[in-house]
Amino acid sequence: MKDFATKAKGAAIDIKGVSKHYGRFKALDDVDLQIQPGEFMSFLGPSGSGKTTTLNLIAGFTDLTRGEIRLDERSIGNTPAHKRNIGVVFQHYALFPHMTVAKNVAYPLQQRRVPKPAREAAVRETLAKVQLQDFAHRYPSELSGGQQQRVALARAMVFDPSVLLMDEPLGALDKKLREFLQLEIKRIHRELGSTFVYVTHDQEEALVLSDRIAVFNKGKIEQVGTGMELYTKPRTLFVGQFIGESSVLRGAHVEDGGAAVFTINGTPVRAARPAAGEGAHVILLRPETVSVHGAASDAPEGANRLTGTVTEALYLGSGVKYEVTIPGGTVISARMANAERLLTIGEEATVAWQPQDSILLADDGSAAQM
Missing domain, CATH: 2.40.50.140 (Nucleic acid-binding proteins)
Structure with missing residues (x-):
């Protein structure tokens, strides 16, 4: 397995016996998963398989029914979402339309009461990482879909989170733009060293981006491994059919x-x-x-x-x-x-x-x- 010890900024995530029930429906059923510091882990599976539920539990947007989630050995089950130091990128960007790009990116720092000089420096540096330094004074409506998604990515990483969660962030984009942004996300991950957790139903996207992939099916994880392991040595028929032709x-x-x-x-x-x-x-x-x-x-x-x-x-x-x-x-x-x-x-x-x-x-x- 790949060694991520040199990527000290990223946090380890330990998911132990985690379940999420909505009445009698089990959205997630006794899931165990260890994510290494600095790793790029993708959650892959069909709709309703439990991958987004798991992401929301890590983020703190959903309460656990049972089990424990630890961030660098610290249990975060009772920690509010805004105190977990986790960045989140959504599929539909969720940008503030009345704010410029710079103000959108600065918003998390304002909420953390970061002084203005440090805030402005962080925004400039982060926009440069996503190659949008020349768009700071534009509004979201003046940007393409790909540019808006990069603003959302910049806003999620500007406060230097130890973990960055992404929920199908490229799903609304065309194929050529998706492929370009996949490489951008891969580059940014290498530069940041943060732990990335990425939800997708697109197997090719997961293979391109990930260090390892967790394949979800019916609220459980069928197999965790590298793309090559999942393709050449599937443990179940579901994994064998879901990964590749x-x-x-x-x-x-x-x-x-x-x-x-x-x-x-x-x-x-x-x-x-x-x-x-x-x-x-x-x-x-x-x-x-x-x-x-x-x-x-x-x-x-x-x-x-x-x-x-x-x-x-x-x-x-x-x-x-x-x-x-x-x-x-x-x-x-x-x-x-x-x-x-x-x-x-x-x-x-x-x-x-x-x-x-x-x-x-x-x-x-x-x-x-x-």
Whole structure:
């Protein structure tokens, strides 16, 4: 795991057995999570999974039902939000329309009774960090959406918080601007050394920004890890499908000499290792590990092979994307860097992959049935 000890400004966050109930509804159910000082942690998951609830509990906007949250070993469950020294950036900016950019950014310092000379110096320095030093005298209505979001970021960090929380701050922006601001946020995090906690439902955004990602589902955390760990070694079928593109194969499953063998439409396919735990299992495939061939004889030696029909064929310049539907209706996706020719829709094809590329997971029912 990455060492964040050199980023002394950031605070450690320790979430222990935290739950939040609204009547009988469990928005958050017994969550544990440790965030290191100076780490960039993203909360990723579908709507209603508990990620924003967790952020609001850290910020102090919502009361705990059960459990404890500690900030640098100090319990903050009973500490009012304005005394937690935490910066927050919202999706909809929440800027004061009657104030200039400089006054918006200065507002947290005024509330803390920072003397005017120090306040003005901090505003200048912070606006320079978000590259808005020339916009200090403009009003929010005179700025683009991206500029307004950078003002909101500057206001959240001007008082030098140990923790900065962001709740889908780029959700209202177009793709190109989002990508630009992702890099800006990453740069600012490196410069500040504060602990960043970022809520998003966009997996690509989480992969670009984060040191680690906590994947939420139905009020619980399914897995915490780096983007690479979550993609290559998912612990659950939900994580495997939520992070990146994948195909899921179900079939009759047996163990054979330390390997797992599935019979799919009468054809045996193998995984390189036995299944962990008892119960039904599935094979999850990443598209870049799958190749598509017009003839079975063209498939690599030792590969698993299934036949089907090409139902999508896209030339992407840098490669080819295929979708092949096998008997029973399962669709297998493939991305190939090179192809001698583009197979056509309706053509019979063979999909192939090596046994070590079969990710074996417990069948939790989160994928569509074959």
